[in-house]
Amino acid sequence: MLLIYTQKITPRIIYIFKHLCTGILGISIKFTSKIEEFIAHDGMKLSYGKQALGNELFVQRVDLLMEQGFSEVEIKVLPWEDSVCFFPVSEASALPFDIFASSFFLLSRYEEYVPHVKDEAERFPVAESLAYQKGFLSSPVVDKWALKFQDVLAERFPNMEVESRKFSSNIIIAVEHVFGYKNKGILRTIAGMQRDFFRLSLTKVFDRLKVAFKVKNDPFNIFEDLIALIKKHKLKMYFMFQLSDFTIHDRNINHNRIPYRSVIKYVGDYAKVGLLLGYYAVRDMKTLRTEKLRMENIIHSSLEYSLNSSHDLSLPENFNNLVELEVKNDFSMGYPDALGFRAGTCTPFLFYDINMEVTTPLLVHPYVFNSAIFEDVKPEKAFEDVQKALNQVREVGGEFRAIFRNQDFSEYAQAEIYYKLVEMIYEIK
Structure with a gap:
């Protein structure tokens, strides 16, 4: 002592x-x-x-x-x-x-x-x-x-017992849209087809039709592939699903749709499931409570994990709302547009509210990078940057966390590159 x-x-x-x-x-x-x-x-x-x-x-x-x-x-x-x-x-x-x-x-x-x-x-x-x-x-x-x-x-104090820290890594999948085309309704499907047509994205026009007629799987529904990866290599992974009402900021499908709920339940059998806070849930306690109850109704257990979809921490209000609703873990501490350590650490820490001068029970899990920053970066640079960050975290025996989106692994993204990044993070040979 x-x-x-x-x-x-x-x-x-x-x-x-x-x-x-x-x-x-x-x-x-x-x-x-x-x-x-x-x-x-x-x-x-x-x-x-x-x-x-x-x-x-x-x-x-x-x-x-x-x-x-x-x-x-x-x-x-x-x-x-x-x-x-x-x-x-x-x-x-x-x-x-x-x-x-x-x-x-x-x-x-x-x-x-x-x-x-x-x-x-x-x-x-x-x-x-x-x-x-x-x-x-x-x-x-x-x-x-x-x-x-x-x-x-x-x-x-030479007789002091020293505990060595062990490096670990895990990935958080932010699921704003479980489906790209499926269950969007006739009006949204027609509007989407018109938009793709005028943008000359004819492949997407035909894909929408194929998905609608069940000839093709929805491109964003890549969950079976990720679960297969989890089972094969015994990986620890988190999936954060958005359950917001449809607004100009949050455009996911209705949370009551059975296919949507089925995906969440299926993923929950193999990975940790949490809530991706909608735009208004970050700013309004009532909306946050509603979305929390929706998730708990689907997973039949208390909500333990959250991620801020807009990456607006809104300190200390948003974190204090999570504390009041007894959410235990948050994964929003990082920058969506820069690789690095927002709080200067790769170790989970309790949130301290400076306004109230109290240590809260909310455990903050900082992440190192968000996949969105690599959209305009060459693959070689992406791998180099991630490897450097991994080395930094490994050097101090910390925890490396990264945030991806489910659409990163779809046919419309550089899925092969993102899968290789996942393999690098988990050190899959």
Whole structure:
């Protein structure tokens, strides 16, 4: 056990120490603000404050974890060994920067609370992020910092038991449209055929007719192929289905259609099934509750997994709505248009609400890339970028997650390339 002394034990301190020490390094911790208890402790101990008490292991702090709410923070990013750091401190500290404040800044998504320029979809853009601007978006810095902190602890306390982390990978399939043509209704089918005809997409016109007359399988219904892959290689995979009402933003078929529900039930027999939040579910609690109940009615169990279809995190409101509805896991932490680590980590972490200054029970699973970013990228570049990201995650024993869409594996996409990316991620030989 590691005893941690700090003059004031704040919710932020409890949150970030538990995540770094226990969540990543597997070290149990205890806090104290009593100097006598700290001095009398014979085991591993660390003080976190403005100055050391004696010759103990000491990490100097900045003020971020002692504050409440949020404000503009001036940050200077500096090189540190094979990584970077910010919030520098004096040489008296065991580390040249406040690892805990830096990690909290990234994990809490502090920068998404302060005023920023939003993109055309009203989202926090990658270009506004510190990691992108300072060139460390492609590195899971929080995990790297934690492992370097582990080395400092091991050097000071040689008898400390060290737990090695194991690399893992999994894929999330975002299913906005279970079917491309099937069950769309006569009016939508005719409108679609007219659109394809005027765009000179005659192949799609004939495909619509073939699907309508049951001569051809729907091109987006590739679930049997993916399930076969799961069964053959015993893969862990998540499928997020959208169950929204039809609107200008959400254009899936009616959730009550039997073929739609049958696909969800079939997939649920072999993989984890969750909810792909519709456009309005991200913004409205009532709509989110409705979609959640629809999914639970289909899978006959509580909804545990969610993914934001618009990639608009809307912090903290959207995550707090998930907490209120007792959704346990969310997979939306990433950028839809850039490969990298939005929260600076490849380790799941509990969402911390800065507005309320509380640690919530929602476990956030960050993803590294979304397949949408590869639509305009050459295959060679796509494989190179994914391999580099895999190496980064493997180096820290983290969890690599990627988001694909079911249509990525259809005949209208570069399915062969996407299947090869899946094989690379799961290390299928």
